[in-house]
Structures are given as structure tokens and as C-alpha cells.
Amino acid sequence: MKYLSFTRLTGTLLLTCSPIALSATANNTGSINTDNSSIEVFTVTGTHIPDTSDTASLPKFTISAEEIAALAPNSFADVLAGVPGIDIFEQGGVGGLTFLSVRGGDPNFVVILIDGVKVNDPTNSRGGAFDLGTIDPTVIDKVDVFYGSLSTVYGSDALAGVISIETKKFSEQRNGTASIKVGSNGMYGGSVHFGVALAEIAQLSVIGSVQDGDDSTFGDAFERQEVIASLASMADSDSQWNLGFFYADGEAATFPEDSGGDRLAVIRDPEIRDFSQTNVNAKVQHSLSESIKLDFNSAWSKREEDISNPGIAPGVLDGVPAIDSISNYERLDLSATASYGISESAVIALGAAYAKEDGDMKSIIDFGFPMPADYTLERETESVFVEARLDPLESLHFTLGIRHDNTKQNDVTTARLISRYQLSSTSTISAQYSEGFKLPSFFAVAHPFVGNPELKPEQSENYDLSIDSNFFTGNLTTRFSIYKNTFTDLVDFDPIAFTNVNRSKVTAEGVEAYLAYQANEQLSLSGQFTYNKVDIDEVGVVLRRRPELKASVTANYQATEQLSFTGRLVANDDYYDSSVPTGMIELPGYNHLDLSAAWTPTDSLMFRLHAKNILDNDKEQAVGFNNTGRSLTLSLSKEF
Structure with missing residues (x-):
């Protein structure tokens, strides 16, 4: 249930705990990663082949721990805001559901x-979208954003x-x-990390x-606790292994999505969400020889x-009954x-x-009387894949994958073909064709009211062409990309049949421009501009939260050695949204300015003051959800 006008979502709203929305973007302090030399073991590279060269993988956008710290984000959405090709809208504060879109x-x-x-x-009911409030930005070492349809790998x-x-x-x-x-708004937190x-x-x-x-500034409640552990072998043998554990739980209270928020909601009670996420993983990598490597995950x-x-009380659109649900996956x-x-x-x-x-x-739906709506589903997927990397010339490289x-x-x-060609000592051109699929969500297949077990997988095709260049002995780095994504067999709610069906087709095409400039030892600048045009093949259907134009600029200035x-x-x-x-x-377009200052009186001690939305732009990101307002955060970190 995705690329719909809100009118066509009305029937689904009666049955979902959290109606679905769609997205918009800006830019970040991250960096384009085209240097894949010295890839660490177990690092995700977007390929099945251990990437020990600087040529095999399509460039990606990387945000480092240092860049995250400089932004002093309170949410993971703050980290992604400004990344090329990403649209992200926050509904309320950290605890509100965040809308995220990659290239349409x-x-x-x-x-x-x-x-x-x-x-x-x-x-x-969001079809598998992840709640970004689960992860604390302070625990992140790196974020990699891969573009295109990557089903051959994932x-x-x-x-x-x-x-x-x-x-x-x-x-x-x-x-x-x-x-x-x-x-400044009553938020507090902290973290401890040690390694030995x-x-x-x-x-x-x-x-x-x-x-x-x-x-x-309007009283949303949020709390989260996380514990993360990793035990890994030393990286100096033919066999390496890693054991990992991740646990997070929390609670959020916000106005329901599409309710009209704090400005328009008639029912003033918040939606309460309790969540927990547990991950356990084990990985082993063994080199039988210099040419044969085995990976078990x-x-x-x-x-x-x-x-x-x-x-949600009725308005221009039909209302939504009260719903209580418990889901386990x-x-x-x-x-x-x-x-x-x-x-x-x-x-x-x-x-x-x-x-x-x-x-x-x-789940229990309140239609004036309690109506149960329960389901259970199991699914097993068996997969085989092959990937090959060919370097016919020193300057020409191909990666082909089939799954x-x-x-x-x-x-x-699905299939994917990546090619890279070194145009000169300073410029590289990359091209990608990729295919993807998404199995129907359990909600879309098995819900007792709207589920349809005959749904087909949603499909995608992606074309991408990028040129990366370095100028002035590497002080200026640029990337220019053009792309086209086509999504077909999308799951849609049919109000006449009152069930989910496959029928929609959406095309997203656009251009992205990114540059990073090291002006001198003290000043660095980066910026991005994105044009993204999204079309749906159904008359009268408008896609939500997809501005065609977005841009951002980031500046870092080292005033002194300590400041x-x-x-x-x-x-x-401007973009469309609904409630x-x-x-x-x-909704009108908006801008958002954040500033932070860091003072390091010693090599191991840092004070940081972060001012969010310093211009106090009062534009809404979601209908009725007032801007979170200006806020200040003071942090202290100590290395030992």
C-alpha cells in the first residue's frame, strides 16, 4: 500500500494502526566513498566479492562517526537529512514515525x-519500513548509502x-x-563505550x-535504551570471526500519522508505541589460499x-477507528x-x-464494538547467487551479479551490472543497471480484512550514471549523477474489492550534484543539489512528500586548535501531503539551519553546543505537525 492518493487510502485507514505516508529531502556532511582500498573484514560493500581494490564497487555515499559527531544529531533522521537522493520528513519529534525515501x-x-x-x-502496517527512532546516532561508527536495486546482494x-x-x-x-x-526541551541522554x-x-x-x-516543543514523549556488544578475532590470521549483539527498546507517544497533529487533531490523546529490537549475528571468514575465500554468515x-x-476523527476524509495491536516478527x-x-x-x-x-x-479494532483482526504467517526463502568481477583493462572494470x-x-x-572506467587521473565514470524485488508484506498478504495471498512481488529496474572527479590536487571533489528508477506491480488498496492488489507503476528520474571543497586547513565546504521527478501511471493520483528540488550546504570551520x-x-x-x-x-517548501560549536580543552575532553532549527522556521513537514521549533543541546564527551 504505497504510491496512493490519500483518497484511495481511506479504506485501508480503517484497518491499519499507522497509515502510510511518503517523503522529501536535503543534504549532509558526508563524503562520497570511491576509495575502497583496505576494506576491513565484514564491512558491507554492496557486493558478494571481497573488495580489496579501489575499482570494483559502484561509488556510495558514506557518513563517518566524526561527521555525525560534528552534526550533534538527536535522531538518526538528523544524520540522513541532506544526503544526496534522500527525502526525509520528521513527524513531530524523535519519537514520531519518520518518512524516508531513496530516489523516489x-x-x-x-x-x-x-x-x-x-x-x-x-x-x-508500513509494509516493512523500519522505525528510525530505534537507533541512537551516538553509537554509529559509519553509515553507507547504496543507490539502486540491490536484490542480487540483499x-x-x-x-x-x-x-x-x-x-x-x-x-x-x-x-x-x-x-x-x-x-533545552527536557531531553537528556548519555552513552558509554569501552573496548579491550x-x-x-x-x-x-x-x-x-x-x-x-x-x-x-509540543510535549511528545520518547525514551530509548540500547546495549550493543561485539567480539571479534584479531585481523592477522587466515581465519577471522565476529559475534555481534544488538538490543534496543523504548516507548514513544505522538499524535497518530495523518491525524493532523498538534494543530488539527480532534482526538487529543496520543498514539503510544512500545518497541524492542534484538539482533544476534555470527560471521566467519576463512582464506584457503590467496585466491580462495569462504564467508559464512x-x-x-x-x-x-x-x-x-x-x-482519528472524521474530516475531509473518513475517520479511523481506535486500534490496539501487538506484532511480533x-x-x-x-x-x-x-x-x-x-x-x-x-x-x-x-x-x-x-x-x-x-x-x-x-489487534482489536473499535467499530463501536471490538472487532479482532489477527493473523499469523511463516515464509521461507531459498536463494542462490553468482557474481563476477572482470578487469579487462587497468582502467576498465565490470561487476555482474545474478540471483x-x-x-x-x-x-x-534479478540481475545487476556495474561498470567503471577511469577517464583520466582525476575522473571516473560509473554506470549501473540493476533489478530488485520486494515480497508482499505479511500485513498485505495475511491481514484478515484486506490481505490478499495472491499478491505478486513488487519489481524495480534502475539505471544510474555517475561521474566522479577530483580537482586542485584533491581539494575539490565532485560527483554528478543521473538516474531512472521504475517500480511495477506495486501493492495498492482496491476500495471496490476491499483488498490489496498489484497494479500501480511509478517512475522516478532525476539528477544529483555533489561537491566537497577543502578551502584551506581551517575551512571545508560541501553541498548537494537534487532534482527528482516522480510520476505514477494512474490519473488523479498524487504522491506524497516528494519535492522535486532539494539542496543543502554544510560548512566546517576550525577556528583554533581547540575550537x-x-x-x-x-x-x-513545495510538495503534497495529506491528513x-x-x-x-x-505544503510550502521550507529551510532548516543547524549550528554547532565544539571546544576541546584537552585531547580527550570535548564540550559541544548544538542549536537546531536556529532560524525557527515554522513550516510544517507533515500536515498539522508544527515544526519542532528551536532547541539547544549541550553535550560532554570524555575519551579514556
Whole structure:
């Protein structure tokens, strides 16, 4: 249930705990990563082949821990705001559901990985979109954004892109870090991270973090606790392994999506969401020889959500009854890959994967009388894949991947071709053709009122062409990209048949421009501009939260050895959004300016003051949800 006008969502609203919305964007302090030399073991690279060269993978956009710290974000949405090709809208404060889109795709067209573990949940009414409030930005070491349809690597859901989050690990440079923060709107939190080498055999890393409150001005409630642990072998042997654990739980209270928010909602009770996310993963990598490598990966994850929606009073559109629901989803992933270096210019990888999913939802809908709407579903997917990298010339490189995924209901084959050509010592051109698929969500297939077990997988095709250049001995880095994404067989709600069907087709095409300039030792600048045009093949249907134009500029200034400043301005033009009180309307564009200052009186101690929305722009990102307003956050971190 995605690319719909709000009118066509009305029937679905009666049955969902959280109606679906769609997106918009800006830009970030991140960097374009085209240097893949010295790839660390277990690092997600968007390919099955261990990437030890600087030529094989399509460039991606990377945000480092240092860049995240400079932004001093209170939410993961703050981290992604401003990344080229990403539209992101916050509904209320940190605890509100965030709309995320990559190059025009729906939020559930993006695979989210935490330390390589897929965390998309197909039992929720959002079709599998991940709740970005689950992850604390302070625990993140790096974020990689991969563009295009990557189902040849990640299977289902990777229609528009992949966002890979890597948490902080053991570091030889420090034993640990402790930090605390307080905000002007009653928000406070902190984190502790320590790492230690165990008898020169393994590296242990443990992180704990808490946050209470968000940065909004209208009383949203939010709290979250996280514990993350990693035990990894030393990277100096033919065999390497890693054990990982991630746990987060929390509670959020906000106005329901499409309710009209704090400005328009008639029912003033908040929607209460309790959530928990548990991931356990084990990875082994073994080199039989210089040319043969084996990878074994296993992961288990569990998502639990308890939602109490007070309902939405009728407005221009029909209202939504009160709904209470409890959902549980478990996923087991196993995979094995063998790669063989045929020669210095050719590598091939063969592998197989198995996924088992178990999900259920128990819900009560209040139609004036309680109506149960429960479902349970299991799904197993068996996959085989092959990938080859060829370097026919020193300056020309190809990567070709094919994957076949099989369930009892569906067989899907996808392919991807990447090519890179070194135009000169300063410029590289990259091209990609990729295919993706998304198995129907458990909610769309099994819900007792609107579920349709005959739904086909949603499909995608992506074309991408990028030129990366370096000028002035590397002080100026640029990227220019053009792309076209086509999404077909999209799951849509048919109000006449009162069920979900496959029928829509959406095309998203656009251009992205990015540059990063190191003006001198003190000043660095970066900026991006995105034009994204999205069309649907049905007359009268308008897509929500997709501004055609967005841009951002980030500046970092090192005033003295101890004092630095970071500023980021993001902006976008007008876009459509809807709510029950108003129906579909056009919202004006907005801009958002954040500033932060960091003072390091010693090498291990840092104070940071962060001012969010310093211009106090009062434009709404979602209909009726007033801007969160200006806020200040003071943090203190200590390395030891």
C-alpha cells in the first residue's frame, strides 16, 4: 500500500494502526566513498566479492562517526537529512514515525542493515519500513548509502537502495568513551563505550546508551535504551570471526500519522508505541589460499511492537477507528559464499542463502464494538547467487551479479551490472543497471480484512550514471549523477474489492550534484543539489512528500586548535501531503539551519553546543505537525 492518493487510502485507514505516508529531502556532511582500498573484514560493500581494490564497487555515499559527531544529531533522521537522493520528513519529534525515501522509492523499498543484519519488519502496517527512532546516532561508527536495486546482494526489499549502519567497535586508539547530553526541551541522554583486547586473541566492544525525551516543543514523549556488544578475532590470521549483539527498546507517544497533529487533531490523546529490537549475528571468514575465500554468515533478529492508536476523527476524509495491536516478527538468515580469484583480472563468487520469517499480529479494532483482526504467517526463502568481477583493462572494470530467490509462492530472478572506467587521473565514470524485488508484506498478504495471498512481488529496474572527479590536487571533489528508477506491480488498496492488489507503476528520474571543497586547513565546504521527478501511471493520483528540488550546504570551520564550528542548511521546494482533517493539500517548501560549536580543552575532553532549527522556521513537514521549533543541546564527551 504505497504510491496512493490519500483518497484511495481511506479504506485501508480503517484497518491499519499507522497509515502510510511518503517523503522529501536535503543534504549532509558526508563524503562520497570511491576509495575502497583496505576494506576491513565484514564491512558491507554492496557486493558478494571481497573488495580489496579501489575499482570494483559502484561509488556510495558514506557518513563517518566524526561527521555525525560534528552534526550533534538527536535522531538518526538528523544524520540522513541532506544526503544526496534522500527525502526525509520528521513527524513531530524523535519519537514520531519518520518518512524516508531513496530516489523516489517508498520507505519499505529500502533495506536497513545494522551491523549487516536486516531489520525490516513486514508485519507492520508500513509494509516493512523500519522505525528510525530505534537507533541512537551516538553509537554509529559509519553509515553507507547504496543507490539502486540491490536484490542480487540483499534479496527482498532492496528496490531503491540500502542503508547500512555500522556501530562503533574496538579501537586501538582509545579504550572507551563516555558522554552525556541535555536539551533545552527536557531531553537528556548519555552513552558509554569501552573496548579491550583479550589476550591478543579477540577484541571486545560494549556500548550502552539511553535517551529520555525528544527535541520537540509540543510535549511528545520518547525514551530509548540500547546495549550493543561485539567480539571479534584479531585481523592477522587466515581465519577471522565476529559475534555481534544488538538490543534496543523504548516507548514513544505522538499524535497518530495523518491525524493532523498538534494543530488539527480532534482526538487529543496520543498514539503510544512500545518497541524492542534484538539482533544476534555470527560471521566467519576463512582464506584457503590467496585466491580462495569462504564467508559464512548467520543472523537472528526479533522485532516486537505494541501500539495503541486512539483513532482519528472524521474530516475531509473518513475517520479511523481506535486500534490496539501487538506484532511480533522473527527472522533467521544463513548464507555461505565462496570467492575464487581466477586471475589478477577476474574473480568469481558463488553462494547460497536461506531465510526463515515468522510473524504475527494481534489487534482489536473499535467499530463501536471490538472487532479482532489477527493473523499469523511463516515464509521461507531459498536463494542462490553468482557474481563476477572482470578487469579487462587497468582502467576498465565490470561487476555482474545474478540471483534467484524461491519461496513456495514466488520465484524471482534479478540481475545487476556495474561498470567503471577511469577517464583520466582525476575522473571516473560509473554506470549501473540493476533489478530488485520486494515480497508482499505479511500485513498485505495475511491481514484478515484486506490481505490478499495472491499478491505478486513488487519489481524495480534502475539505471544510474555517475561521474566522479577530483580537482586542485584533491581539494575539490565532485560527483554528478543521473538516474531512472521504475517500480511495477506495486501493492495498492482496491476500495471496490476491499483488498490489496498489484497494479500501480511509478517512475522516478532525476539528477544529483555533489561537491566537497577543502578551502584551506581551517575551512571545508560541501553541498548537494537534487532534482527528482516522480510520476505514477494512474490519473488523479498524487504522491506524497516528494519535492522535486532539494539542496543543502554544510560548512566546517576550525577556528583554533581547540575550537571548531559546523553549520548545515537544508531546503526543499513545495510538495503534497495529506491528513484526515484536510485531505490532500500542497505544503510550502521550507529551510532548516543547524549550528554547532565544539571546544576541546584537552585531547580527550570535548564540550559541544548544538542549536537546531536556529532560524525557527515554522513550516510544517507533515500536515498539522508544527515544526519542532528551536532547541539547544549541550553535550560532554570524555575519551579514556
